Amino acid sequence: MPDSNGLTGMPIDTGPFVEAVKNRTERLIRHAEKQKVFGWFCTYTPIELIHAAGFLPVRIYGGMIRVEQAGSLVPNFVCPYMRTSLERALRGEYRYLSGVIQGYTCDTPCGMMNIWEENTGLGLFHTVPLPYNSGEGARGFYRHTLNELTDKLAEAGGKTSPASLQRSLDLYAEIRKSLLRLHELRARDMFVRPARDFYTIEEAGFSLPPEDYLAHLTGLIGALDYKTAPPAGGIPVLVSDCRERFVSLMMLPRPD
DSSP: OOOTTSBSBSOOOOHHHHHHHHTHHHHHHHHTTTSOEEEEOSTTSOHHHHHHTTOEEEEOOOOSOOOOSGGGTSOTTSOHHHHHHHHHHHTTTTTTEEEEEEEOOSHHHHHHHHHHHHHSOOSEEEEEOOOSSOSHHHHHHHHHHHHHHHHHHHHTTOOOOHHHHHHHHHHHHHHHHHHHHHHHHHHTTSBOOOHHHHHHHHHGGGTSOHHHHHHHHHHHHHTBOOSOOOOOOSEEEEEEETTTTEEEEEEEOOOO
16 A cells, blocks of 8 residues: 555655755855866756766756846846856855856857856856767767867866776766656656656756765665555646746546
């Protein structure tokens, strides 16, 4: 039978993930005293290479805040994520960063890199160009851009080796594998929690050291009972509130 958390087996503690998201700024300020932290905006940033060089890659956050200082530097039609993240940077909330490394995904973050560099006082700023196909020339081009990033990271004090790169690749691959496992369990009603809670678990991985994050994921998955799923209790319905900008999952009773 499902327990009070809507799970089979042992009760589940998502506290480490909630704590990681709630207190990320204070934690990262402390972390930056012992290891350089580099921010990134979008998915295609090669975070494994940053980690392999001995640094901590963290995703830059925006959030629901009033845009005041950033409004004088970027127009209103710039996407909210880029405007609010710049606002936080101008307020000094990203003072733990030693720089920003961005994969070229769209024109806005690439243009914003110049604004960040001129107005935030952070260190390294670098954009990684991405190929648009998988041909031999494109692969050679991308290899060159990754070597360029490796050189930039070395200038910042990093040291990358084939062994450290392989460790980072394996580590992040295991994280993605664990997240996929959680998605599979959730789809089978083995991990019945609101979507907002599930997102918090994933969001924690954007700022935690990957070694710590993987340990939390492993503990969470290990606490689940894979043998029996709870009986279906309703039809999953996705409810999106644009005003509050959050998504939750509700279980509605099945019609008779």
